[in-house]
Amino acid sequence: MGAESLRNRLEEARKTLYERLDRGEDPTPFYNEAVWPLLLALWREDPPVRPRFQPYEVSIHTVGTSPEATILAILGTGAGRVYLLHTEESQRYLERIQRETGREAYPIRVDKSDVTLIYKTVAELLGRHRGARVALDLTSGTKAMTSGLAAAAFFLQRIHPEVQVVYVDNEGYDPRLRRPIPGTEYLVRLPNPHEVLGDVDEHLARSFYREGEFKKASAYFYETAKKTGQEGFRLYGHLAKVYHSWKDLDFPKAKKDLETLLRDLDRDAHLNHPLNARRKDLEAQQKGLSAILALLEKKDLSDKEGVAWLAATLLAGYEGAKGHLPLAALYAYRALELLLQHLAAGMGLDLEAPRPTPEEEEALKATLKALLPTEGEIRIPERFGLLHLLAYLKAKDHPAFRHLDPKRLQGLQGALRARNKALLIHGLEGPKEGDVDQVARLARELLKGLGVEAKAEPIPL
Template identity: 30%
Template structure:
């Protein structure tokens, strides 16, 4: 009220308001109306303009207004803000007030802002929806700011229809409120008016949509969760809502990061997840299991080292990656954890293909670490002892059903593990030919999946059988380096976000 008093002393509004109140209380309504229109209202216009901050005043690209039989509130709204576009929704009964509104808003009267108008039938709700939607679409093509709707004027049906349309389209709803209401004369005290912006309930209740997004995230649908949170974050920017945009931003960053990670885009995933870590450290929000998240972030930075194994053209030197022990182990654990997520979504074929790749990588990694380093894609047989070469040919004939004519230049998953077996690598310690046959059967099952070469579909039972087989390989490999496979997998298991 101190601000109001200071302005009153400057413009003399207080004395005029006291006179106006006295006239109203004494029943001299005609004189009160004349005083209000000629002396008080022009000062109220200036007052609301001064009260409205410049940020709000210049915020709106366009304002739509429903016109009733009381033009003053609409004039005050247009005095408080200066949009680039104005659109009046009027009826046959309210058309006569349009000229009054335009003449009393300086930038409209001077033609500095061009206005448009649309005739509606106030009882036809669909007509009002249609007019607002069409204008919204028209303005949206060149819009460089938000759009607001003032539904102060008109009958209840018109007011309600305009509000529903505004909320559905994500527009701000404006109205003129007052700090003081004079009960005995049933009117706001002139000079205490201010422009209010009602939060859009569809945005303010963004917590409902954020909950849905979190459910999608927890179901492993990171792409859908991120898309929903990205849209919600844009809508909530600078607006009031039950769930603050700061919290939505953290959700959005987490969804984006884990979405990229789930696609094996490790380097790209670091950016949003590092930002999320900064926000989580700064703000006290209980939305994720922090210890799990920190472990995730740690191994993600290890996985991102794969970029250091690329040349200037971005091509990956996979053999050098396989020789990086720490990176290889985390890469294997990550593929396994990714396969589990696919299985949880019912995508068993996808899951099996990932497990197959993991088994293949185990063999490729061990070859890269033995006999001076063997590259399964271009084998240097001179590094392999003659007895191991001979054994490879003999056992290969038993596995494949026919004797190979010569030593292969490259080997796949079966050949990689067969060679390791022949080299008596520690990975195959205490294993026999039957274990090689089991591996061959698993690989052949994968080769007959619909996503690979044939028409078979995997189910949960097939996945569990393949998973146990793949996990056995990961456990044996981890044991060789004095690590625990389950601990590695846990570091690559994505957390669940906390619902309200």
């Protein structure tokens, strides 16, 4: 019997059902004997699915005390593997569900009020069928059961994008029948409210931004703008792009992206955007990036503005890499070296080929001897490393080192010499957290002493 013939017969049976209902008869016997078999046959032949029928590989259903809804959902999903989450009360319907759908199902008993257990069960099943098209049916079951299933479904779609949530809906419900008007039922896919509203994307974007994962943050901000239609999120995406490039030390791209963001913030539509409240900070960072680019182009280490912003960038990198000590060490040591080079250049030292005067050389050797009391003969290298730069500035009585505690200098010399022994430089030793902290602390003090307000940290959102 074809689908059209079944629809016509169902229409006739429905008329008879309502005639009996109007006469005050109990509609249940006729529904069970004449209407339901036709409805079941129609769903077996041509299940009404919106927008169209697409069989799933797996379906997961919560079973309540109205098995008809679950039966229709199983037929509508067309899944080859069916899981039934049932309670002690609804267990008695399992045999009927399998018989009328013609499918063997895998029953899983759950507590009707234990939302957490249902969530964990669904998560486990999705993990078992990773990559398969899975339908999660919310039609039947207790409120706690369907809530647990919905929570798992809509959240875990982030991990299992092939999962879809379905529901047997209807075009009309008759309170006298206490069921949908026969023939108006259809299976529909429910959109994820998190996807539609973009709130999860926004949450993830802000979380990644706070964690310094700017590339991911940018992608999620753009996705939020797309889903919500709110262009303001796109500007946050632009900002995250700026910091991604800055973190990668791609200063030309960071500057270009920041200039684009500032132009967008000038548009009438964005004048009240929250980022405009931080415009002065953004403009300062734009100038800072320009200063870095000028320093890199001219290679003039006496350029205080450029050195300050580049050192601030390296120290921001140190802060962001604290969970990865070898990387944090690279940032900290280079920041200190840059600042020492700047101070030495300001005192006239040729950093490429330092040639101290005899008096300077004697003072430098005396300072090094004080720092390295157990060292034998003190020799001055052709190029100065960290320790020699520090000793040179101390010997020249530079204000930044004039009042530095001798004990601290003793501790620093070990930390500075450790750099050349580091595995990621040209040694075989791992960095020590205490050494790196000492180096970063001195770098911060020297940066502050330059008197340049260089803030390379991302603007908080």
